[in-house]
Amino acid sequence: MIFHAFLIKYAEIAIKGKNRYLFEDALVKQMRLALEPVEGDFRVIKEQGRVYVLCPEEYDFDEAVEALQRVFGIVGISPVVIYEDQGFEQMGKDVVSCMKARYPEFSGTFKVYTRRARKSYPINSMEVSASLGRLILDAFPEASVDVHNPQLTLSVEIREKIYVYSETIPGPGGMPVGTNGKAMLLLSGGIDSPVAGYMIAKRGVKIDAVYFHAPPYTSERAKQKVVDLAKLVARYSGPIRLHVVNFTDIQLYIYDQCPHEELTIIMRRYMMRIAEHFAKKCGCLGLITGESIGQVASQTLQSLAATNEVCTLPVYRPVIGFDKQEIVEISRKIDTFETSIQPFEDCCTIFVAKHPVTKPNLNVIHRSETKLEEKIDQLMEEALSTVEVIEIN
Amino acid sequence: MEVYFDNSATTRCYDSVKDIVVKAMTEDFGNPSAMHLKGVEAEKYIKSSAESLARLLKVQEKEILFTSGGTESDNLALIGAAFANKRSGNHIITTSVEHPAVSQPALFLQEQGFEVTYLPVDSRGVVKMDALKAVLREDTILVSVMYVNNEVGAVMPVEEIAALVHEKSPKALFHVDAIQAFGKYRIYPKKMGIDLLSVSGHKIHGPKGVGFLYINEKAKIQPQILGGGQQGGMRSGTDNVPGIAGLGAAAVEIYKNLEENVENMYRLKEHIAQGLEKIGDIRINGMDLREGAPQILSISVMGVRSEVLLHSLEERGIYVSAGSACSSHKRKPSATLAAMGMSKDQIESTVRLSFCEENTIEEADYFLQVMGELVPMLRRYSRR
Numbered sequence: 001m002i003f004h005a006f007l008i009k010y011a012e013i014a015i016k017g018k019n020r021y022l023f024e025d026a027l028v029k030q031m032r033l034a035l036e037p038v039e040g041d042f043r044v045i046k047e048q049g050r051v052y053v054l055c056p057e058e059y060d061f062d063e064a065v066e067a068l069q070r071v072f073g074i075v076g077i078s079p080v081v082i083y084e085d086q087g088f089e090q091m092g093k094d095v096v097s098c099m100k101a102r103y104p105e106f107s108g109t110f111k112v113y114t115r116r117a118r119k120s121y122p123i124n125s126m127e128v129s130a131s132l133g134r135l136i137l138d139a140f141p142e143a144s145v146d147v148h149n150p151q152l153t154l155s156v157e158i159r160e161k162i163y164v165y166s167e168t169i170p171g172p173g174g175m176p177v178g179t180n181g182k183a184m185l186l187l188s189g190g191i192d193s194p195v196a197g198y199m200i201a202k203r204g205v206k207i208d209a210v211y212f213h214a215p216p217y218t219s220e221r222a223k224q225k226v227v228d229l230a231k232l233v234a235r236y237s238g239p240i241r242l243h244v245v246n247f248t249d250i251q252l253y254i255y256d257q258c259p260h261e262e263l264t265i266i267m268r269r270y271m272m273r274i275a276e277h278f279a280k281k282c283g284c285l286g287l288i289t290g291e292s293i294g295q296v297a298s299q300t301l302q303s304l305a306a307t308n309e310v311c312t313l314p315v316y317r318p319v320i321g322f323d324k325q326e327i328v329e330i331s332r333k334i335d336t337f338e339t340s341i342q343p344f345e346d347c348c349t350i351f352v353a354k355h356p357v358t359k360p361n362l363n364v365i366h367r368s369e370t371k372l373e374e375k376i377d378q379l380m381e382e383a384l385s386t387v388e389v390i391e392i393n
Numbered sequence: 394m395e396v397y398f399d400n401s402a403t404t405r406c407y408d409s410v411k412d413i414v415v416k417a418m419t420e421d422f423g424n425p426s427a428m429h430l431k432g433v434e435a436e437k438y439i440k441s442s443a444e445s446l447a448r449l450l451k452v453q454e455k456e457i458l459f460t461s462g463g464t465e466s467d468n469l470a471l472i473g474a475a476f477a478n479k480r481s482g483n484h485i486i487t488t489s490v491e492h493p494a495v496s497q498p499a500l501f502l503q504e505q506g507f508e509v510t511y512l513p514v515d516s517r518g519v520v521k522m523d524a525l526k527a528v529l530r531e532d533t534i535l536v537s538v539m540y541v542n543n544e545v546g547a548v549m550p551v552e553e554i555a556a557l558v559h560e561k562s563p564k565a566l567f568h569v570d571a572i573q574a575f576g577k578y579r580i581y582p583k584k585m586g587i588d589l590l591s592v593s594g595h596k597i598h599g600p601k602g603v604g605f606l607y608i609n610e611k612a613k614i615q616p617q618i619l620g621g622g623q624q625g626g627m628r629s630g631t632d633n634v635p636g637i638a639g640l641g642a643a644a645v646e647i648y649k650n651l652e653e654n655v656e657n658m659y660r661l662k663e664h665i666a667q668g669l670e671k672i673g674d675i676r677i678n679g680m681d682l683r684e685g686a687p688q689i690l691s692i693s694v695m696g697v698r699s700e701v702l703l704h705s706l707e708e709r710g711i712y713v714s715a716g717s718a719c720s721s722h723k724r725k726p727s728a729t730l731a732a733m734g735m736s737k738d739q740i741e742s743t744v745r746l747s748f749c750e751e752n753t754i755e756e757a758d759y760f761l762q763v764m765g766e767l768v769p770m771l772r773r774y775s776r777r
Binding site (some may be wrong): 215216217219220255351 | 704
């Protein structure tokens with residue numbers, strides 16, 4: 001069966017009042033972006049409170065559906081068969097043949113739901129539904145009508161042409177990316193941060209990212225892994241501007257000057273400062289991390305407070321209350337897991353102390369940081385000015 | 394300066410090899426199984442390569458079986474020999490320091506019901522002869538020992554092993570994984586008592602994706618790849634003509650000035666070992682320099698993790714390997730080094746330098762100079 005169009009269903013957008021058109025426009029834009037790499041000719045149109053994808057030429061159905069399933073804001077995708085309007089009698093024949101093609105042995109309960117976008121159509125919706133229902137009953141003697149709880153709803157929309165659809169493929173939900181500003185994701189090579197980025201993007205937020213590279217302690221492959229992860233997240237979030245910051249000198253300087261068990265905390269404070277610098281520069285309204293309470297020493301409430309303190313922008317931590325297993329499940333769903341578990345060292349673990357502090361005292365941390373005064377500004381300046389920017393599409 | 398000291402991972406293709414590969418791909422591109430002239434022309438490359446290899450090993454042409462490389466040769470040797478000789482016995486012997494291309498098939502055979510004994514090695518990485526003597530049995534059907542260990546360059550006494558195997562286990566086939574030895578040693582399977590010998594093309598400046606298995610005409614092997622019946626039915630699949638041609642050409646080339654090249658590699662190895670002594674607390678692993686393989690130098694730079702040293706050297710244009718290159722995909726500590734009784738700290742600090750005849754003393758000096766600068770710096774920053 002060849003589907004000539006998709007009817008796109010969206011939920012939350014519909015309740016956004018006067019801003020509704022903004023959300024719809026963003027959705028249309030994201031859909032176009034998602035369909036761009038799919039083979040075929042697609043036209044995304046907004047019409048009378050509905051969004052359609054028209055695909056008049058040959059195209060790859062599975063690929064198109066997969067692409068649409070990554071567009072946040074979509075809750076359902078209904079493949080539509082389109083018929084020319086050649087009078088009601090022909091419409092009846094078309095609908096029955098459509099049923100026969102799709103559900104050859106149909107024997108359950110059904111209803112026909114008709115919507116007249118073209119109000120000038122001579123027969124009203126109720127009558128169309130009733131007549132089509134009778135025709136279907138004639139063609140499928142085992143079938144019966146149930147208007148309250150049918151197993152199958154056959155929808156017929158009368159527009160310039162006749163649109164027929166009966167099933168809805170679930171979309172990812174959420175809101176169209178671009179409707180809720182932009183935030184900066186701290187992307188490591190692990191499992192959690194790509195999931196965090198995905199979750200915030202799902203709420204309509206555009207994503208940029210920063211990665212801390214520490215050659216020679218972290219390898220070129222570790223960096224490639226992060227680029228790969230960013231690409232996977234970008235399939236949902238749209239283009240990502242990835243900032244690769246060379247963090248080695250700062251890290252070694254902290255190692256030289258500060259107590260070893262505080263290394264990770266102090267290091268993370270500098271990462272937050274750098275991330276915030278780029279966030280502000282890119283017009284981001286917040287930072288995103290993949291932190292989850294208690295997962296490691298640097299993610300206790302005390303440690304989180306200590307890293308949070310250096311930021312003025314809000315820090316969003318969408319997986320904060322998740323267990324590892326729950327995060328892993330999402331990462332499997334969005335296909336980042338296999339990439340995340342490749343065994344390359346990231347810069348948080350290379351110098352990690354055997355017994356890092358788990359309850360850092362802010363006063364102590366401040367005092368330790370004063371030992372960095374001599375050179376840290378210069379090192380920060382260097383790290384900021386030597387950033388490598390990779391555009392991920 | 395770019396210094397490539399990772400020749401045991403793979404080598405640069407000889408120019409002469411490249412030329413013959415290109416010719417076989419673009420001019421004489423026929424399918425050797427075809428009946429027409431194009432096929433005959435392609436077949437000549439295979440014939441000529443087999444001739445060259447047979448001459449080098451002093452064996453018969455028909456005893457050379459071309460494969461997709463070292464891993465396939467090893468797989469075929471182990472699995473093919475085990476299944477073909479099942480009726481004679483159930484016992485297989487190998488060592489605890491084999492490459493995964495041997496140890497994984499051995500594990501597979503174990504799961505299939507064969508009994509596999511793993512021989513221990515001494516602290517130099519050399520298999521213990523008394524241990525071998527103790528485990529050889531009447532029903533041993535296969536013994537597989539590598540010639541040169543890929544991680545530390547330990548050279549196994551294959552001739553002695555062969556003699557012992559054939560004396561105590563007359564039904565056993567003796568397989569030698571010679572992937573790191575071919576092109577460094579003159580190997581004569583018939584004289585040495587080797588029944589099966591694995592060789593890879595890209596370790597001897599040949600192309601990747603090609604190798605061969607020498608199979609003594611009397612040895613029974615069950616084919617593992619079935620299909621159109623090429624190579625006498627032993628290994629189906631359209632012959633990799635360019636690869637096979639390149640392999641033959643590379644083998645001829647590498648044996649041309651063998652003794653001189655080997656001597657140069659030993660000198661390079663000694664030069665580096667001496668230089669490293671000055672830096673201090675760097676251990677040389679494996680056998681004495683002249684006893685071990687000429688091209689492999691395994692060192693442990695204590696207090697510096699091998700991965701970090703590798704990437705620091707890479708920044709300066711020097712390429713070495715941490716353990717065995719194939720193992721960079723997993724983070725398991727090397728089984729070979731553990732079998733030699735090394736501590737975890739030492740294993741984590743071990744890198745392998747591997748040379749070829751194209752490396753020079755200037756390159757060695759550059760490496761030593763860079764090490765002199767890097768090691769003290771890297772030692773300052775370590776996990777406490």
